[in-house]
Amino acid sequence: MAELHERHRQLLEKATMNRKLSPATIRSYRGGWKRFRQWLASEYPGADPFEADADTVAAFVVDLVHGATLSDGTELKPSTPATAVQRIVAINHYRRERGLPPFKRGEGTIAEALHTVRRAAPPTKQAKALRRTDLETICDMLEHRTRCGRVDRRNRAGNILYTDWPHEPDARCRFRNPTPDAVSSALAMKAYVRVSFGALLRVSECVALRWRDVKPHPEEKGWGEVHIRRSKTDQYGEGAVRSVEPEVMDALRAWKRRSRTARPKDYVFPWRRPGNYTRRLKLAARDAGLADPEGYSSHSLRIGRAVELAAAGASVFEIMSAGRWKDPAIAERYCQQADRARADAALRRL
Ligand SMILES: [Zn+2]
DSSP states (O other): OHHHHHHHHHHHHHHHHHHTSOHHHHHHHHHHHHHHHHHHHHHSTTOOGGGOOHHHHHHHHHHHHHOEEOTTSOEEOOOOHHHHHHHHHHHHHHHHHTTOOOOOTTSHHHHHHHHHHHHHSOOOOOOOOOOHHHHHHHHHHHHHHHHOOOEEEEOTTSOEEEEEOSSSOOTTSGGGSOOTTHHHHHHHHHHHHHHHHHTTOOHHHHHHOBGGGEEEOSSSTTOEEEEEOOBTTBTTOOOEEEEEOHHHHHHHHHHHHHOSOOSTTSBSSSOOSHHHHHHHHHHHHHHTTOSOGGGOOTHHHHHHHHHHHHHTTOOHHHHHHHHTOSOHHHHHHHHHHHHHHHHHHHHHHO
């Protein structure tokens, strides 16, 4: 009976602990714990994960960052030191649930292992900000793609007599971009770059955006409102509303007219995987003739707008609010980036 009582107490404690955690955090803990158990089973068959000591966890950290092949053939791809830290946090979560003391990251062999892998890891690459002028260049290219096409002149039998080329074909043209439906793709892409830049959307928020989340602005004619239902920094799902300029609404409307899925509950964008957005943005930057197209990622639109706001004199707090950042240090970074760009322009001019 006493034993059962103890078990109930533990279950209750576990439930209270989990209730305070966001679903993303719980997923991260589960994933981290699973990885650790998998690694341990390969390195020390039969070992109890709760009896692992700090040296074992330190070895796990090194394998995580450098990558390893486990005895069951699973490939551990090299991860960042930050991910390794998350794994330790996950292990500690499960230890606490069992009433075991957590591992300290700042002490002993674990600290040494983290120090070593941090020094060896390349600095984390930051996405390049896509500034307003580059955004307009990309939108012009996409616009061109929807209009420009060759015209085949045919005789009555339907055979091509000759082809009219509107101009010397280049990378902007549809017939140089052989996708099944280049016009739809260009319209969707234009809507994506406009709205992600306009409302500082994260790629996950673009993936989750539905047509019912886009509405005309109640006061400003031509403007719109984008409802961001759920985001990384908004665990309770209160959502946020951001005004977007008429160009954003025009691009969304043009895409909506063409889209086959435009009911209120339908997703605005056809791409379900975040990686698709980055890949398409790189391609669009390349076709638009921007320098270093590989430097862009889906994050470039969001931070590009932040840098643009900073350059226009917005405060750190205004930028934080616009982009729904909780950490002023992030917004501060974009202010500094805008300052650097301004200083650089001044140096070239004066
Ligand atoms: Zn063309």
